[in-house]
Amino acid sequence: MNSNSPIGVFDSGVGGLTVAREIMRQLPHESIIYFGDTARVPYGNKSADTIITYSKQIAHFLMKQDVKAIVIACNTASALALEALQQEITIPIIGVVEPGAKAALKATRNNNIGVIGTEGTINSDIYTKFLKAQNPAINVHKKACPLFVPLVEEGMLKDPVTDEMIRRYTKDLIDLNIDSLVLGCTHYPLLRNAIHNILGDSITLVNPAYETAISLGETLKEHNLLTTNAEANHVFYVSDGADKFKEFAGTILPCNVVEINDIHNIETYN
Amino acid sequence: MNSNSPIGVFDSGVGGLTVAREIMRQLPHESIIYFGDTARVPYGNKSADTIITYSKQIAHFLMKQDVKAIVIACNTASALALEALQQEITIPIIGVVEPGAKAALKATRNNNIGVIGTEGTINSDIYTKFLKAQNPAINVHKKACPLFVPLVEEGMLKDPVTDEMIRRYTKDLIDLNIDSLVLGCTHYPLLRNAIHNILGDSITLVNPAYETAISLGETLKEHNLLTTNAEANHVFYVSDGADKFKEFAGTILPCNVVEINDIHNIETYN
Numbered sequence: 001m002n003s004n005s006p007i008g009v010f011d012s013g014v015g016g017l018t019v020a021r022e023i024m025r026q027l028p029h030e031s032i033i034y035f036g037d038t039a040r041v042p043y044g045n046k047s048a049d050t051i052i053t054y055s056k057q058i059a060h061f062l063m064k065q066d067v068k069a070i071v072i073a074c075n076t077a078s079a080l081a082l083e084a085l086q087q088e089i090t091i092p093i094i095g096v097v098e099p100g101a102k103a104a105l106k107a108t109r110n111n112n113i114g115v116i117g118t119e120g121t122i123n124s125d126i127y128t129k130f131l132k133a134q135n136p137a138i139n140v141h142k143k144a145c146p147l148f149v150p151l152v153e154e155g156m157l158k159d160p161v162t163d164e165m166i167r168r169y170t171k172d173l174i175d176l177n178i179d180s181l182v183l184g185c186t187h188y189p190l191l192r193n194a195i196h197n198i199l200g201d202s203i204t205l206v207n208p209a210y211e212t213a214i215s216l217g218e219t220l221k222e223h224n225l226l227t228t229n230a231e232a233n234h235v236f237y238v239s240d241g242a243d244k245f246k247e248f249a250g251t252i253l254p255c256n257v258v259e260i261n262d263i264h265n266i267e268t269y270n
Numbered sequence: 271m272n273s274n275s276p277i278g279v280f281d282s283g284v285g286g287l288t289v290a291r292e293i294m295r296q297l298p299h300e301s302i303i304y305f306g307d308t309a310r311v312p313y314g315n316k317s318a319d320t321i322i323t324y325s326k327q328i329a330h331f332l333m334k335q336d337v338k339a340i341v342i343a344c345n346t347a348s349a350l351a352l353e354a355l356q357q358e359i360t361i362p363i364i365g366v367v368e369p370g371a372k373a374a375l376k377a378t379r380n381n382n383i384g385v386i387g388t389e390g391t392i393n394s395d396i397y398t399k400f401l402k403a404q405n406p407a408i409n410v411h412k413k414a415c416p417l418f419v420p421l422v423e424e425g426m427l428k429d430p431v432t433d434e435m436i437r438r439y440t441k442d443l444i445d446l447n448i449d450s451l452v453l454g455c456t457h458y459p460l461l462r463n464a465i466h467n468i469l470g471d472s473i474t475l476v477n478p479a480y481e482t483a484i485s486l487g488e489t490l491k492e493h494n495l496l497t498t499n500a501e502a503n504h505v506f507y508v509s510d511g512a513d514k515f516k517e518f519a520g521t522i523l524p525c526n527v528v529e530i531n532d533i534h535n536i537e538t539y540n
Binding site for chain 2: 038040045046049146147149150151153154165244264267
């Protein structure tokens with residue numbers, strides 16, 4: 001394995017770009033190969049079997065590009081496919097769930113942690129399992145928020161309709177006295193300000209993207225895989241709609257998204 | 271071809287069940303084989319190439335089940351893939367766009383027709399092309415409504431948030447003096463009451479599902495393919511999540527959804 005190889009990052013679509021953004025900020029010399037599965041997005045309401053099949057195909061595609069590590073920049077795929085991938089793949093592979101959960105454990109003072117995400121992530125109970133395993137005294141209160149992704153993709157980041165849905169989705173969690181809330185879907189950090197305005201300062205918002213980039217840096221260091229390259233070179237692949245992806249990526253990433261490639265046969269990478 | 275064979279009906283997911291429902295009502299002796307591509311839903315924001323590939327796979331799957339005709343119960347796939355399928359397949363195949371557009375032409379008195387649908391359907395301009403070809407004097411005013419499908423899938427059929435989004439999405443169309451509005455996505459008939467409450471009696475709502483079932487009946491008669499069976503027998507296939515599909519189908523269809531099968535290799539039907 002070459003420490004100057006790129007890092008593979010994948011997501012069901014554009015959401016994982018919030019994770020790529022954190023990696024670019026915290027590890028500015030590392031190159032990224034990003035894969036967004038835009039033909040089969042969203043993952044949030046699909047079964048575990050399907051998510052594992054798709055994740056394996058993408059991991060094999062990334063391995064063919066000689067990546068030195070893989071980041072599953074998608075909560076649903078992290079929840080449902082990380083273990084299956086770890087059994088198959090020998091390079092370091094990390095998801096967003098564990099770093100996010102660890103940050104929530106640090107943040108809570110009253111042991112009441114809230115978790116919001118897609119139906120797939122919430123029904124998998126992955127955050128609850130992980131948090132309880134670390135500290136059985138933790139109470140985890142969770143809520144699926146299926147409208148948040150389409151609201152973000154409509155650009156309604158600051159909008160009374162979005163605010164109303166935030167109020168509805170978080171009402172029970174607030175009543176249950178949570179003091180920290182995991183934004184358990186990679187789209188949700190884009191709603192961070194709106195959620196903060198409604199929940200106030202007393203509830204700490206945990207962004208797993210930020211924690212994942214920290215965890216990636218530690219993992220690379222541990223395996224002696226930090227790059228010595230002076231400059232990063234990022235390449236993006238999508239399974240559909242490169243133009244639309246480029247537009248959205250341009251609004252999220254701190255770099256120019258120069259090269260986007262369409263991959264129309266991702267299901268053949270077995 | 272056997273007139274007692276079933277009719278193949280397909281959609282990206284559950285939306286096409288509103289079309290299946292109309293076929294069951296209008297042609298109660300006809301059997302249906304329904305395919306919902308729930309693993310790859312939604313189609314609305316995917317490219318034409320991808321939609322054509324997926325539609326061909328599903329049509330080939332349905333052909334293997336010996337269907338006598340195919341209904342594309344999805345506006346996006348009708349808009350983007352009907353022509354490609356007609357070139358490959360010899361049995362009658364109809365989409366929802368042409369019947370819907372014809373009904374709008376009958377309904378309008380002032381020649382201002384509105385069309386709402388997914389991004390894919392609206393950007394394809396298929397309704398505009400068809401309507402203008404029939405009558406160049408028609409003015410077509412269109413609007414993509416990306417939040418309607420997730421709102422329906424959240425069950426928010428009667429809700430102030432949904433009402434607010436209906437008001438926003440239709441405002442420009444009302445200002446442009448439309449007198450008929452095509453519900454150009456198979457989920458939208460489930461919002462019919464909510465849309466009617468906001469738009470009032472002066473705008474005729476056109477449901478392509480209803481018109482498609484009429485058109486199917488005419489096509490079958492023309493080809494001498496109406497069944498002589500006494501009883502219909504419906505079978506449902508999905509590419510993911512049979513249980514979730516069954517639950518939703520139960521709320522839409524007038525029959526018991528007894529048999530649902532998971533098909534996990536739809537991409538192999540080429």
